[in-house]
Amino acid sequence: MRYWILFILSIITLWGADTTLEVTKTVGVLPKFVIEDGSTFSGAETQKFHKMLSADMKVISLFDVDDSYATQSFESLQPSLTHKEAGYILRYRLLDDGAGGFKAEVKLLQNSLELFNKTYLLKQREMLVFLSHSIAYDINIKMGGAPLEWMKRKVLLVRLSSARHSEIVAADYTLAYQKVILSGGMYGFAKWANREQTDFYYTSLSDFKPTIYKGNLASGKKHAITSSDGMAVCSDVSEDGSKLLLTLAPGGQPDIYLYDLVINEKKRITDYSGIDVNGQFMGSDTIAFVSNRFGNPNIFSKKINSTAITQLVYEGKNNSSFTTYRNLLVYKTRDGNGFNLRLASLNSSGSRQLTSSGDNDYPRFSYDGEAILHIKQEGSRSLVGIIRVGINKSFTFPLHVGRIQSLDW
Amino acid sequence: MKRITYVSAILALLVFSGCSTKAPTIDATANGSASNSSANQASGTAQSSTGADSAVIAPLTNANAADTNSNANGSVNAAKGVTSILFDYDKFDIRADMQENVKTNSALVKNKTFKLEGNCDEFGSDEYNFALGLKRANAVKSALVNEGISADSISMTSLGEGNPVCLEKTQECWAKNRRVDLKLP
Numbered sequence: 001m002r003y004w005i006l007f008i009l010s011i012i013t014l015w016g017a018d019t020t021l022e023v024t025k026t027v028g029v030l031p032k033f034v035i036e037d038g039s040t041f042s043g044a045e046t047q048k049f050h051k052m053l054s055a056d057m058k059v060i061s062l063f064d065v066d067d068s069y070a071t072q073s074f075e076s077l078q079p080s081l082t083h084k085e086a087g088y089i090l091r092y093r094l095l096d097d098g099a100g101g102f103k104a105e106v107k108l109l110q111n112s113l114e115l116f117n118k119t120y121l122l123k124q125r126e127m128l129v130f131l132s133h134s135i136a137y138d139i140n141i142k143m144g145g146a147p148l149e150w151m152k153r154k155v156l157l158v159r160l161s162s163a164r165h166s167e168i169v170a171a172d173y174t175l176a177y178q179k180v181i182l183s184g185g186m187y188g189f190a191k192w193a194n195r196e197q198t199d200f201y202y203t204s205l206s207d208f209k210p211t212i213y214k215g216n217l218a219s220g221k222k223h224a225i226t227s228s229d230g231m232a233v234c235s236d237v238s239e240d241g242s243k244l245l246l247t248l249a250p251g252g253q254p255d256i257y258l259y260d261l262v263i264n265e266k267k268r269i270t271d272y273s274g275i276d277v278n279g280q281f282m283g284s285d286t287i288a289f290v291s292n293r294f295g296n297p298n299i300f301s302k303k304i305n306s307t308a309i310t311q312l313v314y315e316g317k318n319n320s321s322f323t324t325y326r327n328l329l330v331y332k333t334r335d336g337n338g339f340n341l342r343l344a345s346l347n348s349s350g351s352r353q354l355t356s357s358g359d360n361d362y363p364r365f366s367y368d369g370e371a372i373l374h375i376k377q378e379g380s381r382s383l384v385g386i387i388r389v390g391i392n393k394s395f396t397f398p399l400h401v402g403r404i405q406s407l408d409w
Numbered sequence: 410m411k412r413i414t415y416v417s418a419i420l421a422l423l424v425f426s427g428c429s430t431k432a433p434t435i436d437a438t439a440n441g442s443a444s445n446s447s448a449n450q451a452s453g454t455a456q457s458s459t460g461a462d463s464a465v466i467a468p469l470t471n472a473n474a475a476d477t478n479s480n481a482n483g484s485v486n487a488a489k490g491v492t493s494i495l496f497d498y499d500k501f502d503i504r505a506d507m508q509e510n511v512k513t514n515s516a517l518v519k520n521k522t523f524k525l526e527g528n529c530d531e532f533g534s535d536e537y538n539f540a541l542g543l544k545r546a547n548a549v550k551s552a553l554v555n556e557g558i559s560a561d562s563i564s565m566t567s568l569g570e571g572n573p574v575c576l577e578k579t580q581e582c583w584a585k586n587r588r589v590d591l592k593l594p
Contacts, residue, residue, distance in 0.1 A: 208564070
């Protein structure tokens with residue numbers, strides 16, 4: 001009988017193993033965390049800031065966040081009466097700097113001990129949520145959490161507002177901050193041009209031919225890069241910003257082109273008679289892309305200077321969008337529940353489901369591979385989704401007006 | 410008794426160990442609607458955007474009424490006489506029931522310059538969906554050229570999901586959005 005037990009145990013162990021992609025981290029009971037307002041004035045703005053911090057602290061996922069609002073003297077080492085059970089207290093004091101901005105003093109307390117304190121200066125108070133992200137980022141470092149560099153980045157999205165009308169919007173990842181940077185036409189596929197997020201590419205569909213422009217966030221100036229009959233999209237930007245992967249369709253045939261910004265020349269690098277789109281750099285000499293060359297849209301790769309094609313995904317239907325980071329691939333696939341995202345390793349077979357509800361599309365890895373940004377559609381509602389792969393958690397933030405066409409960060 | 414103990418142990422192992430789950434453990438929603446924001450940062454064409462905390466407005470505030478009233482359902486446009494060409498899901502070949510519409514259109518657009526606009530349903534905002542719209546426009550172009558229309562008189566664009574004529578979540582509605590419109594100047 002003991003051999004039977006051993007045999008069954010072995011089967012269970014092998015069946016349960018996922019040596020490549022097991023990313024779930026076991027977490028015990030999280031310490032209770034409260035946020036208290038120590039501002040000398042308490043109003044809509046300080047309470048809104050409390051909500052922002054609560055949302056960020058939940059995303060950090062190191063604490064059991066109690067998001068009830070309470071005030072307490074900033075200097076006190078004790079919690080407010082309603083937060084007696086708290087393990088950690090994050091207390092803030094917002095001060096009007098008299099020049100349209102805020103000074104924020106922040107401290108983290110545990111058992112009447114001050115673990116952390118810092119003062120922040122914010123010049124534009126409309127960007128208050130970025131102050132919250134910065135504080136959360138610092139608390140996360142202090143507590144030894146997984147990297148959160150992506151939290152402070154701006155998200156660039158195209159919002160369809162009505163038929164034939166869309167806007168390009170710069171936002172934070174929670175969509176609490178939204179700033180329309182281009183409107184009055186029909187735009188698509190906005191993408192940051194550099195890591196500093198000062199410039200961006202986008203497609204204008206209001207021109208006679210679809211045209212790719214490069215715009216500057218600060219000046220609002222733009223200039224055309226190239227145009228094409230039928231379709232023109234900037235799909236990816238090389239790490240140094242000198243090369244672009246474009247989808248162009250002269251003659252109605254969508255193919256992938258490599259555009260060298262230094263010499264302003266483009267070179268076609270796919271020539272299939274069906275659909276080749278969405279080129280993404282994988283190192284300096286290889287691209288991944290979407291093609292329907294085997295009937296349905298799927299993910300393939302090729303060397304830039306070679307004609308040989310490699311299929312990257314062997315499961316799922318309608319795998320029509322994806323993102324890569326080193327040897328990891330996240331792709332959209334159609335299943336019985338709609339469109340979901342799956343994570344696969346390029347070094348092994350098998351994959352892991354990342355989403356389970358709604359229609360999920362347009363995945364984008366953060367620069368450090370720690371998080372995946374994506375579009376989620378739930379009925380008529382459009383949301384930004386964040387998946388933290390390392391801790392197996394995901395979060396969504398709704399767009400209140402319009403529908404998201406594309407996003408980047 | 411010993412046997413019962415073994416069987417119980419095995420059952421307990423099966424129940425408590427399980428296999429590695431592939432489904433995500435959490436799909437939590439952080440309260441991002443912390444967040445009404447209005448914004449003004451230095452930039453040329455600045456506008457501000459606000460959203461009510463709980464209000465959810467339809468994804469697109471209106472369908473394209475002009476196209477809805479005219480030709481999006483495969484019926485004849487009273488004003489120009491041209492007819493939209495409808496397509497099946499994820500397809501860009503012209504259906505048998507649309508061949509007659511192509512012929513009718515070719516007679517109406519002869520010796521004119523015009524634009525073909527490819528459109529898609531809402532399933533996917535990615536590049537593939539745009540390319541599908543373009544391949545549909547290109548299929549109509551080829552069919553019109555076969556009917557004697559000059560290729561030089563035709564320009565094309567894809568609008569992806571961005572120009573719906575119908576916003577309902579029904580098969581019939583999605584079918585109306587998978588279309589190519591002929592736009593005369």
